[in-house]
Amino acid sequence: MILNGVEIRDSFAEAFPMVGTRLIITADSPKWAMIAAKTMTGFATSVIGCGCEAGVERELAPEDTPDGRPGVAVLIFAMDIKGLKAVVPLRIGQCVLTSPTSACYAGMEGGDVVSIGKALRYFGDGWQIAKNVDGRRIWRVPVMEGEFVCDHESGTVSGVGGGNILILGTSRGEALAAAEVAVDAMQKVEGCILPFPGGIVRSGSKVGSKYKGMFASSNNAYCPTLRAQTETKLPPEVASVQEIVIDGVSFEAVSACTKAGIEALVALGRDKGVVAIDAGNYGGNLGPYHFKLREIMA
């Protein structure tokens, strides 16, 4: 399949089940809501090394937040509920509780629950106050600035992690520029995050390594400088590859996000240095979710 000069390879992204939650972080200004959100979702690119994958889902207008202030929705995913329960209170406690004017609310209901105020209230050292309103418990933890307000807990969802696309470009600059355009389009899809820096991975990995104890290593088949030394999946005109990884609250959300990215890349076309779009997989035997590029674009 070739669209606007861009080859859509007959490949698929292979993704895994993850458990996730959405949190709504608010503050007195959009600036401080975003600072808290980005700090809280920092160092959360891959469960391999970070224990979770997290990112900003979207900004929220004051009328769409629980306290009428500017807000940011973030999504956090872990491999299982136990992992999610471990990382969520830690990250909120270190990065949101500490961030000026912030508050933190549940962004979804249902499923198993992860603690917010249920765990963080103890920072109040006995001065914390609970309010039960309309069947929901909210906590007020006194802090030097005033009060930190948060929900008791948040619901969770069985999501999908590890959706991806690979952008094969004619140069490092063009591959990156194309990836940035794709990220802008993909971040508009609700229910998804792109957990890597700026949404982009320049070091996509394969499973395993020649070294013991390494779970993942450089995906040499897509490394342009190894073309003469290893089996390559890159045509001669490709000089750089960027990857975009997608985690989402459902198969449909990740699929829509994948499509939005491919459409944006196709719109750029071969003239802007996009040679082909590929996807990372492990042969189809590891992850139950397969995002087939050509079916998505059919």
Place this chain on the structure above:
Amino acid sequence: MTGIVLTPRGAFDARVDLTGALPGAADLERLSIGYGFRRVALGELFAVSGSGADRLTIAGGLPLLDRVAAGLTAGELVVDGDVGAEFAKGATGGVAIVKGSAGAYAASELAGAKVVIGGDVGERLGAAGDGSRRGMSGGAVVVGGSAGLRAGERLRGGVVIVHGDAAEGAATDLIAGTFAVGGALAGPAGRGMKRGTLLLRAAEGLASGFGDAGEHDLVMLRVLVRRSQELASFLGKDVARARRFAGDLNVAGKGEALIVA
């Protein structure tokens, strides 16, 4: 659907205990109710008309009617007039509305229903019943008029809003929950209060054990008005600031009275 309508057949010469006369109750005409020292079939005192399980209306309510909506679990019970003691006592769900006034112990030990009293209410609104340790534990009560003695005594949870004045001893020994008064406090309010929140228009009438913690922008207020229609109507959608008094410090209480404009 208008639901079932109960209409008094005539004037009563004794108090009437309407325990069990609830939306969805089977065979209301034969329901045994208290009438003075006797028990009679409800149909002897009220004409029963209409149909439907979701709504029950008492046309021509009187202060002689006790325990109306007591134990309500679902549906809507509306009284066109007044009611006597223990209106909606112990109700756990549904909506109970009296367009007139209610007697003592209204919403006492409420645990989840929404209760609206258009007029005044007698003593011990939302309080613990005689012999009980705890008052209302959940739900919401809105009183359009004023409340009698010791409203909210030993309140344990939920939201109580009195748009008018509160008589002596409001929120005495309050354990938790939210108690709002739009009018004046007649006497020492919040005495013995352990936790919970009083929402007031002025600090006059607070018990002496409250200490001034200054004025603050409280994010919690913004959340409350977005999660509770009752509090939104009392506080206004744009509320943000309040003067905070902590207490009752005489009993090491960790409650508060928030003075909102």
